[in-house]
Amino acid sequence: MKAPANAIKRRSGSINGHTLLMLITIVLFILLYAGGCIAYADKNFTRVQTFLNILRSSAGLICVTCGMTCVMLTGGIDISVGSLIALDCMILAMGMGDWGFSAVVSMVLVLVLGIAFGLFQGFCVGYLQIQPFIVTMAGMFFARGMTAVISTDQLSITAESSQWFYDLANYRIYLPFGGYLNKAGKMVMPYIGWGVVVSFAVLIVIFLVLRYTRFGRSLYAVGGNEQSAAMMGLNVKKTKMLAYVLASFLCSIGGICYAMNTMSANVNQATGLEMDAISSCVIGGTLLTGGVGNVLGSLFGVLINGTISSIVQTNGKLASSWPNILTAILLCFFIVLQSVFAILKDRKK
């Protein structure tokens, strides 16, 4: 019975940097949300619907962040996602509008585009060994430019273009709890949209993939030590490429959720969304150097971002650039924290 005792000792001592980062994130979210509840109790911040609205508006971001987590696990980064979403929305709007496609065809088109886009970026990173940042930065400008090629107008997706999509986007799934009585004395139940359902499905699938499949574990292995992964017989190049394909594909799913939320398309849509996704991952405990992180942490990262925007919105007086700045400060804090942990770990050796 020597081994179990040993194991227990190990476990208690294993609250290491990564777990600590994640704990900080969760505590931060709770504090932020509680702070919001206290400060804006008079502005309905305590209602369940407020929280669900955060989820509703972040549905697209959750999908994108799941993909981003996969890429960052390999030690890479993908800053093309914001532009890709703009392109997706544009294709959806134009597809169902001027081009006269059905909603389903437009959506398939968007998903195929995501895969193709990811294949190219992944090829450049995995097989040509170009720095991910450069590749995806080019991808970012390319996608944004292509959006402008399609149209530079402000388009909206209306009931005329596709009744089915319109209904889908506005469908409310009511929850059986958490309602409140409105002024007329009627019980109003909180609701979510299909976007939230899709994003949570994506989240669960990616969580399982990362934990229970060879591909998922390969992502961790490649990020942990690329050379070792190759020595142990993993196909590093292919794994990396697939990570980018997955990221762009999930980004396209996110694009559809995003479109359902905004029902519009324009060239400047979702600018800076890559930033939100990256900061969500980093805040959620994904290491920029790769190998550590999971989508649950990233979810909390998204929620923190969402809560910040929600608080700023509810306040109503704060400038619209505050969420951006706060996110950047948080990102900076976590990046520095990560690097300090890394330096400390090095020193211990």
Add this chain to the structure above:
Amino acid sequence: MNTLRKATRQQLFLPIVCVILVLAVNMVYDAARGAGIFNFFHIYIQNDLLQGRLINILNRGSEVAILAIGMTLVVSASSGTDISVGSVMSLCASFCCMLIAGFGVSSVESADQFAMPIVVGLIGALVMGVFCGTFNGSLVAYLGIQPMVATLILWSAARAIGLLLCNNLIVYIRVPEFGIYGGYIGCVPTPIIIAAACVLVVSLVLKKTAMGLYIQSVGINKKASRIAGLNSRKIIFICYLLCGLCAGIAGIVASSRITSADSNNIGLNMELDAILAVALGGNSLGGGKFNLAGSIIGAYTIQAITTTMYNLGVSTEVTPVFKAVIVILIVAIQAPPVKAWFKKHSAAKAAKKEVARV
């Protein structure tokens, strides 16, 4: 054949080829329009000001050229790029205008409305640039964070901070004294003079001090440089600081050009142009040896591409597509697997020739 191969190895080969290509497109375009083929080079004085497409390119390309100076140093020393330059430019511009106009003031029409003299604003912008450079430099050099990740923070935050400083307004300073930095001195566009001055100062510094040697040494072999007595961290730090300063100067020019601080649009996508300029100039994005002249030529080449596209009727929102394609092409050519493939291919070809000869 041999001379051709030698030529392609020259560092300035790539930018010069690009320049020639752009010129060719321009000439064909002019010819097709019925104007003279050398219309491109036609410089004339109109309303006492220098005019012409070449002057226009030199003028408009000043910001990119200034940024390219800083970017070249950063790329050389740290093997990474500073992607925050565009945003920092915007922040510096906003800070400058905010200082001059006073917080919350959206429009200044004459000099007596100034909250502070213009000089304070200009110095403020430069200080802000240096400050941003210090921030990036500390993260990269002393905390060992990958350059692109470290600069990502300001990339997203700087523009937002700028907006905040301007109280979410576009601050207009419609005063000639302010407009001069983006306008004309005599008949020459000021941005050209400023860019030339920056290039001159930096080349002088590189020529008269050992900075160039230090930066390249650190970029090529950090460990060996340390053993030889160089402080690698400090050198990388200084490069980021200078890059920030360059962004500050570029910010002043950009803001003076439109006599306002438009946080959302100043320096937009400029980081791509600056990186592209460095790559086009024949400098490896992997760091090490650099050629400032190459980067400057690269910068103006990019502006020439942009202007040409504009003349061809391509909208400004679409031009990034072409730039993105060019970036990928250039970087792909430099990529190790591609290089190895070419080497193998040419070796195989040579071997075949040898066999044929025997």
Add this chain to the structure above:
Amino acid sequence: MENNIVLTARGICMTFPGVKALDNVDFTLRKGEIHALMGENGAGKSTLIKCLTGINDFEAGEIRVDGVDGPVKNRSTLDAQRVGISTVYQEVNLCPNLSVAENLYIGREPMTAFRTINRRAMFKRADELVKRLDIHVDVTQNLENYSLAIQQMIAIARAVDMNCKVLILDEPTSSLDDGEVEKLFTMMRNLKEQGVGIVFVTHFLEQVYAVCDRITVLRNGTLVGEYPIADLPRLELVSAMMGKDFDDLVDIRPEGYNDRTFDQPEIEARGMSHRGTIKPFDLDIRKGEVVGLTGLLGSGRSELARVIYGADKNQTGTLKVAGKEVKINQPIDAMNLGMGLLPDDRKAEGIIGDLSVRENIILAMQAKRGMFRLIPRAKQEEIADHYIQLLQIKTASRETPIKQLSGGNQQKAILGRWLATDPDFLILDEPTRGIDVGTKTEIQKLIIKLAQEGKSILFISSEIEEMIRTCNRMAVLRDGAKVGELDGELTQERVMKAIAGGSKE
């Protein structure tokens, strides 16, 4: 194939550009033996291992493995693993961020019916495996939570579980402490019982005699011989590794060189150390003296020098330079005190590859002057030309990138870099490695000349003969500690005995 032989290599030849790395080398490994592969640096040990594991493509000869018909030609480490040859390197090739079990089974995890990883089965199998090998770990924990020794053992366990017949351990003990080494040895003996053939590469003589059954010695890419451990005592092993065929060059010491007396202290180190590389040591070097550092590779020779120079941080003890106590935080501090270090790894720490010979030569001098006092171009050229001529550096021009020069000429250029700074104390770490005999003598003469000019020199070399020729005194290192000094008449035999240790001098 004899029944108890698991691996034979016959007549292996391999050339790198300009060097014959392996020349007709034979190697035989039997079932259930621990076989030490010994040789000095560049003797061809790692090349041979790389041939066995498919990283290098050998030109002639054949390798046969028990259980495979005909010669084996491995194209990759995966091929090698398939025929039962596994390698564990000094740098553990595992992923620290994955659990122990995953590191054992990645790429071949037990799967469920839904094509997902059966984590429970994986943990169970992993637990059984580590228990069988007597490693006490929790397989669900991340690998990074365990010490390097345990990680090393997990790497071995992975190899064992992949059904390996031949286990190659390439310097596995370099970064382990004594207790950890003992644990590793227990495991090796354990595997030996189970019939695995183990190839053990190490620089530590003690360890060879602690676990090995047989020794194969290589020198300069050729086979010296294969001996049962009992037939090759320590001293013989050292001389077999180093060779006895010394080049009889004339005595290069000029008249009166030996009669000089040294009284002015230049360097006085007291209890300096750097954790993990060199244990606390004392060392005195006086003005005009050439002190040699001898010991096998990995005994801490370079590390000692690096601590004095400040390339690695001194963590304990003090240093006096010319009688004054000093604090050195980084190399430039040492340089300002008149030191210079010619590092042993020319490529990684010496040359700045893309820069010209001129720039490489003036670099240290420029660093000493500071960034703003650029040496004028004409002066730079003069200095460069001076050293190119003085050291007879063969280069197309002073503007040729240094990476295009041959190794010896690169080395001379770096030497020129330090001479240009006019140091009082110069550390030369393997200045003659990979250099032809003529040049070696030149460098030796130069060392003597510098000493006569009153400069102090710390000289590190793997070639004893060349140290005997130049040094006034020698310090001996073994296993990361300074174990003694040799004074007076220096002879080959005395030095070798000191290096080998164990037996009394």
